[in-house]
Amino acid sequence: MDHFVSIHLDRGSDKPLYIQLYEGIVRLIEEKKLSPGEKLPTIRKLSSLLKVNTVTVVNAYRLLEREGYVVSRVGSGTYVRSAVKSINEGEMREDISEERSSVHQVPYDFAGAFIPPEYFPVEDFKRAINKVLDRDGGYAFSYSESQGYLPFRHSLGKYLAKEYAIEVPVHLIHVVSGAQQGIDIISKALLDFGDVVFVESPTYPGAIDAFKSRGARIVEIPLTQDGPDMDELVARLRLKPPKIFYTMPNFQNPTGYSYSEQKKKELLALSRKYDFLIIEDDHMNDLYYEERPLPLKNLDAEGRVFYIKGFSKLFMPGLRLGFIVAPEPFSKKLQEVKYFSDITSSELAQRALDVMLKDGSFYDHADKMREIFRERWNIALKAMKKHFPAGVYWSKPSGGLFFWITLPDGCYSMNLYGKAIKNGILITPGDFFYPDRRPTTSFRLSIAQIPSEKLEEGIKLLAGCIAELLEEYRIDPLKGDMYKPLL
Amino acid sequence: MDHFVSIHLDRGSDKPLYIQLYEGIVRLIEEKKLSPGEKLPTIRKLSSLLKVNTVTVVNAYRLLEREGYVVSRVGSGTYVRSAVKSINEGEMREDISEERSSVHQVPYDFAGAFIPPEYFPVEDFKRAINKVLDRDGGYAFSYSESQGYLPFRHSLGKYLAKEYAIEVPVHLIHVVSGAQQGIDIISKALLDFGDVVFVESPTYPGAIDAFKSRGARIVEIPLTQDGPDMDELVARLRLKPPKIFYTMPNFQNPTGYSYSEQKKKELLALSRKYDFLIIEDDHMNDLYYEERPLPLKNLDAEGRVFYIKGFSKLFMPGLRLGFIVAPEPFSKKLQEVKYFSDITSSELAQRALDVMLKDGSFYDHADKMREIFRERWNIALKAMKKHFPAGVYWSKPSGGLFFWITLPDGCYSMNLYGKAIKNGILITPGDFFYPDRRPTTSFRLSIAQIPSEKLEEGIKLLAGCIAELLEEYRIDPLKGDMYKPLL
Structure with a gap:
């Protein structure tokens, strides 16, 4: 308790007392005067020690919890977190x-x-890459368009048509260096400071970091076994519709949940009604064990869905390849953003994977x-x-x-x-x-x-x-x- | 002139008249009622036609020019640009x-x-990549750290020591997918909306796009043959120091100019005095024809310089590899930003280039x-x-x-x-x-x-x-x- 006495509260300040108290405790944590796992004083004790209202302490503790400095356990008390880190x-x-x-x-x-490296199709890839090097020489390392190597985009178009019955023209297909870059590039293209993004709760933390980097406000929509909690979603939409809804409608990460077809349709209908865009992160559709699920994009008649597909989880993470299918009006913008993000994805990797899509070894x-x-x-x-x-x-x-x-x-x-x-x-x-x-x-x-x-x-x-x-x-x-x- | 009569100006609106006029003309351009190359009416003519003050027209024309819709040619007039595009x-x-x-x-x-594809060291690279595939199998495609494959970072450290007498610990070396991504990642780590970035004028447009994407304000510092115009630089610093100064101190793009050693030292001294950071984009140092120039980083005793080196221009653009040397306090942050940008750069490319650095074929x-x-x-x-x-x-x-x-x-x-x-x-x-x-x-x-x-x-x-x-x-x-x- 000694350390808490040292917290200076200035009653003449414009700054609310609970903020001052919050900052004082953060300082104690940062100076390691409070150790991870250490229990904070009860609300009653601290309020009498510092001669402040209990509400002030409650508010300070709430803020500490929200900011990730402490954990409160029901019926037990409030404890210093083991480490305060960015979430990823x-x-x-x-x-x-x-x-x-x-x-x-x-x-x-x-x-x-x-998946473990021993499952990666190394021999097939080696054959493909050598074929490319022999066939294309130095051109295998030259720049193609920012949007990606055209023959590869044609192969991706065929893949989408074959596997998901999604028909898109190649000028809407954008090659990116993995799904994470897909999320980051769409964020840069669409999000400005203060924009709202709805995410499923729980969700993939790498996406949250990309949205937050654009200054977006994150709103969590609880996920249930067959899709989002629709009552909560509609209530939130009425309050303020987002610019983007980020979703993994099939085999979600981390839950494994999939949307029912009904909820897929409802989400699309809501996106029309409340005028928001959807990012569909299709991280795992190829790994179906019963029937192949259809992506949301398959139902997207109006062009509201950015479809992202990465080849990391199923294929070879270190290859860093994936693609976006963009709604027409945003295609040009994505191309510009990709250019200033990293100009283009590896030409060699694109050409090699193209060979594997064409000779069937990918499938x-x-x-x-x-x-x-x-x-x-x-x-x-x-x-x-x-x-x-x-x-x-x-x-x-x-x-x-x-x-x-x-x-x-x-x-x-x-x-x-x-x-x-x-x-x-x-x-x-x-x-x-x-x-x-x-x-x-x-x-x-x-x-x-x-x-x-x-x-x-x-x-x-x-x-x-x-x-x-x-x-x-x-x-x-x-x-x-x-x-x-x-x- | 007919089209201009159709521009509706609402004198009761809160929106300034010149903005209304600007928007009206933009509409005419977008609707192709004004063609590229077409001359706009003189200021006098348009002001009398629309019954507005000449200052209103001047301001509208200036805004049109600033936004890239028109070009004004001294002594001639104002013309619709051939295409309105983002600058890159x-x-x-x-x-x-x-x-x-x-x-x-x-x-x-x-x-x-x-450089043309026929100069790319395809045979050496093919040998290197096959060596990696035979040696590492699937691990050549697994994820290493976001910061890059550790043995490769060691090789890069040796390269810096050997070629530029820069000694840095490997934990400050961050592998990125080319110099452009280096710029983008540093921008995301450092820049918030409204921050000021100083750039050389003229400069590489890809950098400007990355800075602008963070909402930064760009200030141009005129470049002379031996470095920035120091009077202008100091005057601008007194007004408001930037968060970042972006520079290519050797063989600059597009001018080819290099900083004198004196100006390199002065810039570093100013960065201390006015507390700003420097991005050194070393896009071309390996291609010296007289003596090898020293990077600014070589003089950076205080850790104010982010050094970026891309292998695209000299080596193989399509490989998409480069690296950043970060000042210590920012190293952790860069790693986080790299993670949510694209997780990591191609593991295979890193391992192959590592082989070429080690067997000397890179040199x-x-x-x-x-x-x-x-x-x-x-x-x-x-x-x-x-x-x-x-x-x-x-x-x-x-x-x-x-x-x-x-x-x-x-x-x-x-x-x-x-x-x-x-x-x-x-x-x-x-x-x-x-x-x-x-x-x-x-x-x-x-x-x-x-x-x-x-x-x-x-x-x-x-x-x-x-x-x-x-x-x-x-x-x-x-x-x-x-x-x-x-x-």
Whole structure:
């Protein structure tokens, strides 16, 4: 408590007292006078110590929580967060890889979102690249248009027509260096400071960072199993429609949820009514295990959807290729933005992937991956059903690499993360998929990196960690809300 | 004049009359009621026609000019521009390539800024890429850190130490997808709406677009043969220092000018005094013909310089690789921005170029290019001296690919461009290197694309075009300012 006495509050200042208090506590955290995990004084105690109204302390704590400095646990108190960081999955992965190297080898990696390098079609790609180098010589490294190598765009057009029955002229297809760049380029083309972007909640944090970099305000629309919560969406639209709605309508990251066809149509209808644009991030459609889902773009008669497809997750992340299909009126602008972003994507990579689209090895690879991951997906679903304790819920996606697991109320996934890593298991806590990185009881389980033969074992072990955690929380998962939070 | 009568001016509106007039004329241009090249009415005529003050018309015309809709030619009048486009060299190149295809083959290409594909070290690269694929398999396509493949960053550190005596730790080296992305990423990391950026005038338009995309205000600092006009720079700094000064201190694009060592030191001293950061775009240092110039970064004791090096111009544009050396305090931020921009640059390209840096073939290529372009440079200098008419001035850079040619006052380079293209010669009018794309009497002559054996012939032909133009302008180049502008 000593440190708190040192917080100076100036009652004569224009600055509200709760802001001053907030800033004082932030300073204590930054100067490491308050350590991660340390409990803040109760509201009553601090208000009497500093001789301020309890409301002032409540407001200061709320602001601290919103800004990510503290976590409050129901029935327990408010604690300093372990680290205040910008929210991005990349950093999360860095944290993880540090921990990974400290334990040398994590036996059960349910965090990695990309398929393992041994599945990349290296031989096919090598053949393709050598073909290009022999055929085109130095021209394989020259600049084509910013928008992308024309024959490659033709091949992408055919791919869209063949796989998704989407017919678009090549002048609307823009090659980019992966889906993330697609999001960034559309953001630069469309967003100005203060514009509103609706995102699914939870969602992919890399998109949020790109939107925030343009000064956009993020509004979260809760995602349910068959699409957005429509009541909430409509209520938010009535308040203020966004410039962009960012969505992954099929096999969403992190939940694995897919929109029903009904909700796809409703979203498009709303985009007309409230005049907003849609970014459809199709990160995983090729990895369907039941029937191939149709992208939203397939229903987009009016040209409101920017369709983004990256080849990273399924194909080869390090290749850095993807594409955007733009609505006609924005096509020119995207081209300009791509130019000042990085002029053009790798000419060599475009030409090589073009060869693989034309000779069919691209499609063969997709088929092969679908078989491999369909098997894993079946094993994972069975194992979760068999091993997970009562009170734990999980999504049942029909494609992709991710399951979204929800623990009983108050049982935070960050605590499970800590326990799991000690047992050689990696998961991705749900916190990372919310803009404010708030503590959640959900986490993402990815089947990308873990081999079939270790899947059930891994899930069984993880189930053991969950059971242990529930025990520590002294919670009866079927009854509910008495528990002792860990810290 | 008929169309102008249709412009509706609402005197009761809050909107100033000159803005209404501006918008009315823009509409006429967009609806193609005014054609490119068409002369606008004189100020007096339009003011009497619309019954507005002449100042209203002057202001409207100024705004039209600033926004790129019209060009005003001294002593002649105001004309509708041939096309209203955003200012970027890429589009300029597109315009050119359209014209190129219409004339099938331009015999004398003095516009292309990249070395021709036949000089790219394709065989060395093919060897390197196959080595990487055999050695690393699928890992050649996995993700490394956003900041770049670590062994490659070590090689880049050695390159900097060897070639420029710059010693930097690898954690300050950030791999990017070419110099343009370097500029864009630094802009995103540093610039907010309304921030001021100083640029050399003229300068590389791709940089301006990246700065403007962040909402920055651009201030032009005139460039002289040995660096910025210091009086103007200091006067501008006293008014309001920028957040960033963007510079190419050696073999600048488009002028070929280099800073004296004195001015390099002065600029760094000013950056301390007025607390601004510097982006050094080192696009061409490897192509020195006399002695190797030292980058500003080499003198940067205090860590104020972001050093950007692209491998496009000299090496292989389509490879899309370059790097940034960041001042320590900004290194973390750059990494975050790179992540949400495109996650990472091509892993395969990084690994292949790393092989070429390690086996020396990168350096061999640079040496070879230096020999080839030193020869062209000598030929070009001699030919200009021999053939260019009196009154024409040109820069004498000691490296790089560009000369900056200035015609007599009032003799616009856009007019020379039109005349030259009819004679099978491409140049880049100076207009493209100013933020407002204003008409200038200068142009850039590049020796990148034209073979040695056609160089003198090309320059002689171009000199003929210039002489013809001067004749049409009925100008005595030594006397000056009576001329009849073309249109």
